[in-house]
Amino acid sequence: MVRSRRGGRTLSDRSLTPKQRTTSGLLTELLEQHLDPAYEVAVRRRKADPPSRRELRAGVLARNLVLLVIGTLLATAFIRASADAPQAARTRAALAADARDQAALTDRLQRDAVGLRGRVSAERAKALAGSAAGSQAQARLDALEVAAGLVPLRGPGLIVTVGDAGGKKDPVTGDAPPADPNDAGRIQDRDLAEIVNALWAAGAEAISVDGQRLSPASTIRAAGQAILVDFRPVSSPYEVRAIGHSGRMQALFTESRIARDFTTFVQLYGMQFTTRRTSAITVPAAPATSLRFASPRGVTR
Amino acid sequence: MIAVAALIIGLVLGLVLQPTVPVVLQPYLPIAVVAALDAVFGGLRANLDGIFDDRVFVISFVANVLVAAMIVFLGDQLGVGGQLSTGVVVVLGIRIFGNVAAIRRHLFRA
Amino acid sequence: MWRRSAGTCSGRETLHMKFPRVKLPWPTVRWRPRVRAGMLIGALCGLLGFAFAVQVQSTQGSTLESARQEDLVRILDDLSAREERLRGEIAEQQAARAEISSGSNRSGAALDQARKRADELGVLAGTVAARGPGVVITIDESSQRLPAELLLDALEELRGAGTEAVSFTGGGISGRSVEVRVGASTWFADRGDGIAVDGTQLTAPYKITAIGDGQTIAAALNVPGGVIDTVRRAGGGVRVEQVDDVTITSLRPIKRPQYARPAK
Numbered sequence: 001m002v003r004s005r006r007g008g009r010t011l012s013d014r015s016l017t018p019k020q021r022t023t024s025g026l027l028t029e030l031l032e033q034h035l036d037p038a039y040e041v042a043v044r045r046r047k048a049d050p051p052s053r054r055e056l057r058a059g060v061l062a063r064n065l066v067l068l069v070i071g072t073l074l075a076t077a078f079i080r081a082s083a084d085a086p087q088a089a090r091t092r093a094a095l096a097a098d099a100r101d102q103a104a105l106t107d108r109l110q111r112d113a114v115g116l117r118g119r120v121s122a123e124r125a126k127a128l129a130g131s132a133a134g135s136q137a138q139a140r141l142d143a144l145e146v147a148a149g150l151v152p153l154r155g156p157g158l159i160v161t162v163g164d165a166g167g168k169k170d171p172v173t174g175d176a177p178p179a180d181p182n183d184a185g186r187i188q189d190r191d192l193a194e195i196v197n198a199l200w201a202a203g204a205e206a207i208s209v210d211g212q213r214l215s216p217a218s219t220i221r222a223a224g225q226a227i228l229v230d231f232r233p234v235s236s237p238y239e240v241r242a243i244g245h246s247g248r249m250q251a252l253f254t255e256s257r258i259a260r261d262f263t264t265f266v267q268l269y270g271m272q273f274t275t276r277r278t279s280a281i282t283v284p285a286a287p288a289t290s291l292r293f294a295s296p297r298g299v300t301r
Numbered sequence: 302m303i304a305v306a307a308l309i310i311g312l313v314l315g316l317v318l319q320p321t322v323p324v325v326l327q328p329y330l331p332i333a334v335v336a337a338l339d340a341v342f343g344g345l346r347a348n349l350d351g352i353f354d355d356r357v358f359v360i361s362f363v364a365n366v367l368v369a370a371m372i373v374f375l376g377d378q379l380g381v382g383g384q385l386s387t388g389v390v391v392v393l394g395i396r397i398f399g400n401v402a403a404i405r406r407h408l409f410r411a
Numbered sequence: 412m413w414r415r416s417a418g419t420c421s422g423r424e425t426l427h428m429k430f431p432r433v434k435l436p437w438p439t440v441r442w443r444p445r446v447r448a449g450m451l452i453g454a455l456c457g458l459l460g461f462a463f464a465v466q467v468q469s470t471q472g473s474t475l476e477s478a479r480q481e482d483l484v485r486i487l488d489d490l491s492a493r494e495e496r497l498r499g500e501i502a503e504q505q506a507a508r509a510e511i512s513s514g515s516n517r518s519g520a521a522l523d524q525a526r527k528r529a530d531e532l533g534v535l536a537g538t539v540a541a542r543g544p545g546v547v548i549t550i551d552e553s554s555q556r557l558p559a560e561l562l563l564d565a566l567e568e569l570r571g572a573g574t575e576a577v578s579f580t581g582g583g584i585s586g587r588s589v590e591v592r593v594g595a596s597t598w599f600a601d602r603g604d605g606i607a608v609d610g611t612q613l614t615a616p617y618k619i620t621a622i623g624d625g626q627t628i629a630a631a632l633n634v635p636g637g638v639i640d641t642v643r644r645a646g647g648g649v650r651v652e653q654v655d656d657v658t659i660t661s662l663r664p665i666k667r668p669q670y671a672r673p674a675k
Contacts (some may be wrong), residue, residue, distance in 0.1 A: 010616050030392065030395060031395070032393070032399075034343070034346075034358065034396045034397075034398075034400045034403070035343055035346055035362050035399075035400060035403070036347075038354075038357045038360070039343075039347045039350075039352045039353065039354055039357050040352060040362065042352070042354035042356065042357045043352045043354070046354070059354075059355030059356055059359075059431065060303075060355060062355060062359045063303060063354070063355040063358055064303055064307040065307075066358065066359050066362050066363075067304055067307040067308045067311060068307045068308070068310060068311040068314070069311060070308065070311060070337045070340075070341060071307070071309065071310065071311020071313075071314065071315060072309045072311045072312070072313040072314050072315040072318075072320070073311075073315070073330075073333060073334060073338070073399070074311075074312060074315065074334060075311070075312045075314070075315020075316045075332075076315045076319075076320055076322060076330070077331065077334045078315075078316075079315070079319055080322060080327070080330060090352065091478050092479075092483065095480060095483040095484065095487070096483060098483075099483055099485060099486050099487055099490065102487060102490040102491070102494065103490055105494060106490055106493045106494050106497060109494060109497040109498065109501065110497055111327055112497075112501060113497050113501050113504065114509075115464045116348050116501060116504045116505070116514055117504055119508070120504050120507050120511075121506045123508060123511055123512060123521075124511055124521045124524060124525060125508075127511055127517050127518050127520075127521035128518065128521050128522060128525060130518055131518060131522075133522060134518060134521070134522055134525075134533065137522055137525040137526055137529065138525060140525075140529050141525045141528060141529040141532075142573040143665050143667065144529050144532040144533055144536055144538065144665070145532060146665075146668065146673070147532070147536040147594070147595075147665055148532040148535050148536045149594070150532070151594055151673050152673065152674045153668065153671035153672060153673060153674055154671065154672055155668075155670040155671040155672055156670055156672035156675075157670070162303065181389060184356030189567075190560070192517050192634045193563060193564075193567050194563065197563055197598045197599060198598075200596045200597070201598040201600055203611065204596065204658075205668040205669070205671045206668065206671050207596075213597055214533045215535070215595055216536055216537065216593070216594050216595040217307050217535060217570060217573075217574075217575070218570065218595070219567065219570045220567060221570040223485035223486050223489060224479055224481060224482030224485060224613055225479065225482055226482050226483075226485075226486055228486065228489050230488075230493065231490060231492050231493035231496075232490065232493060233486050233489075243668070243671040244566045244670050244671075245669075245670055250654075264657055270479075275653065282674045283671075286328065287493075287496065287500060289318075289496070289535060289575070290499070290500070290503060290531065291531050291534060291535070291575050292573075292575070292624075293543040293544055293545065293575055293622055293623050294541040294542065294543040294575040294623070295534075295541065295542055295543055295547075296530035296531065296533060296534050296539045296540070296541060297539075297540040297541060297542045297658060297660075298540050298660075
């Protein structure tokens with residue numbers, strides 16, 4: 001019996017049955033022999049029967065032709081693949097990357113818009129400071145800007161955090177599985193809207209959801225399974241900040257129907273739901289909306 | 302040298318002419334590419350080993366492509382097209398890996 | 412390079428012929444081989460650890476990773492709308508700045524601007540009466556009482572359709588109909604026989620007046636699972652009427668926030 005260095009049985013082991021020899025041969029051949037054995041056979045053949053000049057030339061020609069064809073094949077396949085990319089469904093990853101980039105862009109535009117708004121306000125305030133009518137107009141404008149959510153605010157209040165039930169992840173790729181529409185453990189846009197509703201009812205003066213301030217025109221809506229606030233996607237866990245009297249708000253909020261429902265959901269579906277009082281939270285300014293259909297009527301100055 | 306030139310000329314021709322592949326053959330294009338790569342790397346390794354032969358190279362390329370395409374076609378007819386093509390790609394991939402490793406051993410002595 | 416050899420050269424000799432040893436143009440440090448190898452191994456392990464950490468971080472992605480493909484397309488659409496709106500705002504602000512920073516009548520222009528802007532914000536915030544095209548929605552309930560969530564959903568749908576001023580009208584406690592203007596902090600709760608809107612009790616039938624793009628609003632309300640669908644399933648009646656001109660006169664009081672202060 002011939003033993004290899006690794007101590008296992010080799011092909012020349014006579015105690016192997018023919019069947020075992022063939023089976024181990026297939027796998028061994030796959031894992032060890034990558035070069036076509038025809039090359040070695042050809043070497044022997046050439047030694048035994050040297051080829052003529054004509055055969056040599058034909059061989060070179062055939063070889064170069066084949067290489068030409070291979071080059072064309074590779075190029076064609078490459079073009080095919082890259083032409084199909086826009087037509088073929090782009091992978092989720094590519095779309096998700098696009099969405100991330102677009103969200104980052106709109107965040108930057110928002111910061112620019114708020115900054116610009118601030119500078120214009122400052123200039124306007126300077127121009128109005130001179131006259132009585134100007135000061136009056138400025139005061140009214142200030143109050144309305146606050147009422148419309150265009151001013152970042154700070155104060156004591158409540159932070160309500162809600163999250164989807166446990167994150168399931170594919171152990172190999174680390175990706176979360178595609179959202180299941182029937183998953184009861186998933187927060188929906190209605191849930192967030194009802195939490196916000198309960199907070200307003202509890203006396204909140206300003207609310208933001210995952211960093212998006214709620215203004216009179218703010219929308220909380222769903223695109224399929226994803227939630228968007230003011231057309232910006234937000235992700236679980238969702239942090240809802242409300243500025244107001246923290247003690248009173250917490251008492252009223254926890255009594256509300258939605259808070260009680262959620263306490264049940266935590267036990268039933270494993271969702272996350274926490275309410276925390278805090279002495280200082282900030283909410284950012286909302287993006288402004290201009291009126292395209294409505295016009296003011298009968299305004300008192 | 303002419304061999305490398307032939308390959309490059311083929312690439313350029315393919316990029317410039319952009320030949321349209323008949324729709325019937327389109328599903329077999331990727332597998333043909335993998336089979337062609339296997340033949341190319343096999344030839345390269347044989348050359349570095351010193352046992353290259355034109356005839357073997359040409360026949361191995363043609364046979365690889367035809368056999369791979371036929372296996373995938375048969376698989377499609379039988380309903381196991383996806384699995385068979387995966388199998389073909391796995392086998393060809395292992396061979397490419399092995400040949401590239403041998404080439405690496407030649408080039409870098411590592 | 413592709414010369415066909417006659418089988419006389421061995422592999423190693425072929426290698427020597429083709430790849431002569433290259434001399435590097437810069438002086439190489441002559442460390443002990445073991446130290447050099449150790450440093451190299453350490454550097455590679457460090458790289459591996461770094462790559463591992465980066466990959467772990469990136470897989471803790473946001474909801475966007477797990478959203479379905481069609482959802483992502485809608486998200487992208489919405490984000491484009493958001494981008495457009497923000498760019499519009501920036502352009503308007505730049506125009507406003509140009510108005511008040513140039514010309515002779517600076518304070519006059521600033522005064523006009525401030526008043527106009529205050530009026531517009533007033534319409535949005537519900538402190539100024541408004542007029543324009545829009546819809547009037549009438550909701551009747553049958554034996555089954557309509558819940559507060561229904562009106563909340565209706566308001567969210569209207570906001571999503573771009574309404575600029577909304578009011579809810581219903582039966583008041585005194586028997587006469589009462590109109591409540593909507594603002595950012597409008598809330599709904601079941602109370603008594605009906606629904607309390609911002610603390611004011613209303614009873615069915617409810618009338619919602621909204622100013623905005625009539626067609627967009629009507630389309631948004633008619634989606635399956637939307638307000639119209641829900642009311643009809645609950646046995647109630649709902650009618651949506653697009654109007655060219657409607658006026659909302661009810662107002663909300665401007666409340667100065669007691670706990671929130673402007674943050675700088």
